[in-house]
Amino acid sequence: MTQVSQSFHWYLPAFALLLLASSFNCQARQEAAPNSILSYLYQESAALSADFPPADLSSSSWERERPERHRQFLEMMGFSLEQPRDAPIVRHTGTVVEEGFRIEKFFFESMPGLYVPANLYLPETSGTPVPLVLYLCGHAPGQKAHYQAHPRKLAQLGFASLIFDTVQFGEVAGHHWGPYNQGWFHWYSRGYNPAAVELWNAIRALDYLAERKEIDMENVGVTGISGGGSQTWYLAAADSRIKAAAPVCGAGTLDSQVGDRRIDGHCDCMMPHNAFQWDFTDIGALIAPRPLLIAQSDRDELYGIESTRAFHKKLASFYESLGAAGQVRLVETPGGHSYHKKSRTAIFSFFLEHLMGKDISPEELTDIETDPAALLTAEKLQVYTEGAPEEDLTPIIQDHFLEIAPAPVILNEADxxxxxxxxxxxxxxxxxxxxxxxxxxxxxxxxxxxxxxxxxxxxxxxxxxxxxxxxxxxxxxxxxxxxxxxxxxxxxxxxxxxxxxxxxxxxxxxxxxxxxxxxxxxxxxxxxxxxxxxxxxxxxxxxxxxxxxxxxxxxxxxxxxxxxxxxxxxxxxxxxxxxxxxxxxxxxxxxxxxxxxxxxxxxxxxxxxxxxxxxxxxxxxxxxxxxxxxxxxxxxxxxxxxxxxxxxxxxxxxxxxxxxxxxxxxxxxx
The missing domain is CATH 3.40.50.1820 (Alpha/Beta hydrolase fold, catalytic domain)
Structure with a gap:
């Protein structure tokens, strides 16, 4: 896989592809005999997918319900945002100067002992704060280098753009795959999901950037593909500082994921611990009525385009109920689980409109740089030039991110x-x-x-x-x-x-x-x-x-x-x-x-x-x-x-x- 390959952004083991071949069609599912576990799981996932949008929805009723739904979402992720928090500690390790922008290399401590390597792309400006777009990485090795063409293009368009490593494929290797291929089903009991760590890291990144005078925090967007696409949904749902979101190949209805067994190819981070029985549309509802651009390829083995169309239709109906018709859009592209020039230029146009107030059509915009010779090597973008901190918890964060409750102290019958x-x-x-x-x-x-x-x-x-x-x-x-x-x-x-x-x-x-x-x-x-x-x-x-x-x-x-x-x-x-x-x-x-x-x-x-x-x-x-x-x-x-x-x-x-x-x-x- 080259640094700039846009054809396959999901690091998918071959056995998962074989499992996808065991999918069965909708008619067969619906006609399955009683006492069939596959039929039952499809039945339950279909019920969750059908339970949206809520009946008798109005803008005022959603305003009353949203705080509790937001709290539930964060509880499924395993943390709360109610406690005050200081900006994370940041340590800079270098700067790369390119024509029209510079790249700051640093790592921040999102929680005690958890360090996150990041590159911040800053355009040349006259001193006026600029809008920010977070680029959240998918499951590709060497992430900051692999996806660099995206923040690079955003910087050339005048945006600040932050890209940082995920736990799994960054400069320090950790784990996204627990139940997926390690047998760590006890993650479910612990309430742990790697999606929660990535979401927390993104929130903490915003806490840091909010202190940077170069950043206009009133105009913040987020985008990413695959795992970065799902994280785009999560961050926009969790953090109201996000003004516009553009997830790519990162969501579909639950009935398709379970019924078609597309879940078998997915990382464990692609769905929160679903204790409150949500479909992904419920996560999208927490973004409404803010601008949302959904990009999806039409031959994606992980997301059927029919599912995404149904997803978009439901969410568009929800937006319309809130008086925000037209604020959620779907752009379809040809091919497999990947970007396309059509989706990339649509996203750039989307952010120019909603974060800069500029009306520039996708057709007027050039694509990202695709020539490897014109891009930086992984070594030049590397943050840990002298090695990662010795106490870094990244390889074992699954054992530290959430605490197991201690046994209660029982001294008497009342206890x-x-x-x-x-x-x-x-x-x-x-x-x-x-x-x-x-x-x-x-x-x-x-x-x-x-x-x-x-x-x-x-x-x-x-x-x-x-x-x-x-x-x-x-x-x-x-x-x-x-x-x-x-x-x-x-x-x-x-x-x-x-x-x-x-x-x-x-x-x-x-x-x-x-x-x-x-x-x-x-x-x-x-x-x-x-x-x-x-x-x-x-x-x-x-x-x-x-x-x-x-x-x-x-x-x-x-x-x-x-x-x-x-x-x-x-x-x-x-x-x-x-x-x-x-x-x-x-x-x-x-x-x-x-x-x-x-x-x-x-x-x-x-x-x-x-x-x-x-x-x-x-x-x-x-x-x-x-x-x-x-x-x-x-x-x-x-x-x-x-x-x-x-x-x-x-x-x-x-x-x-x-x-x-x-x-x-x-x-x-x-």
């Missing part, structure tokens, strides 16, 4: 109940925010019965957990079903051998009524392991995770079991082994009325990476570690009694200690 209430409130609002607002009718049916498998027979019931999912609860009556008796629900594990769950039940519920449940991802409602990587990423883009779906299934099964014959609704317990302990714990916590929780060798934390292929038992829940962790749940689900079969994993002793500090019983050990 315990307060922690329980706060945790449930947070989980229901954020981590499990994608749970349906209104539960589907169970539509329960008895589909199988026998007198052979238990003293009082066996019955299998089916019920609707959620739209698109019919589950089975297989009940073995060891006590008379004409009377109300306790019931233990055992969660089957993915990949378990025949009779594994039955052997487990014999150890913990001899003589009791027992029901077996397969939640999504297990048994009849499972899928091939190699699909897990896609499912786990696509689920997160729709505001849920595989474990959150399993928690919901278990929660619904508990509620359904209360309606069954022979069941005492006040004496339902739930049990699980190993990774399925997650679903059992959180279902018991949210239900609040389980008699017992029985665990065998449960995982101790959500903060654990997966294999690269993602075929292990998923443990991620969106943003859960910003509030709690698995080892704390047995204490927080009091008054449910927790029982351990076998050894108690060490981390869980915190829960037992907290229960005893609150004057409650500890664990029962079998």
């Amino acid at each position: 315990l109940l307060l922690a329980q209430r706060k945790t449930k409130d947070y989980l229901q609002r954020y981590t499990f925010g994608a749970f349906p607002d209104q539960a589907a009718s169970f539509d329960g049916k008895e589909i199988y019965r026998t007198d052979d498998l238990a003293p009082y027979g066996n019955k299998t019931f089916s019920f609707t957990s959620e739209k698109g999912w019919r589950l089975k609860l297989n009940v073995f009556y060891r006590q008379n079903p004409e009377e109300a008796h306790p019931l233990l629900i055992v969660l089957r594990s993915p990949g378990e051998l025949r009779w594994d769950s039955e052997s487990f039940a014999q150890k913990i519920a001899r003589g009791q009524n027992v029901a077996y449940l397969e939640v999504r991802g297990t048994g009849e409602v499972g899928w091939t392991p190699e699909l897990n990587w896609h499912v786990r990423r696509a689920a997160a883009w729709t505001g849920r995770t595989l474990p959150s779906m399993q928690v919901y299934d278990a929660l619904r099964a508990i509620a359904f079991a209360r309606e069954l014959p022979g069941v005492d609704p006040k004496k339902i317990s739930i049990a699980a082994r190993e990774g399925m302990g997650l679903a059992a714990m959180y279902a018991a916590l949210l239900d609040g009325s389980c008699e017992k929780l029985i665990l065998s060798n449960p995982p101790e934390t959500h903060n654990r990476p997966s294999p690269v292929h993602g075929m292990d038992t998923a443990l991620e829940l969106l943003g859960v570690l910003k509030r709690t962790d698995m080892y704390q749940i047995p204490a927080l689900l009091y008054s449910t009694q927790t029982i351990f079969l076998g050894a108690v994993p060490e981390a869980y002793l915190w829960s037992e200690k907290s229960l005893k500090a609150a004057g409650k019983n500890g664990f029962i050990r079998l």
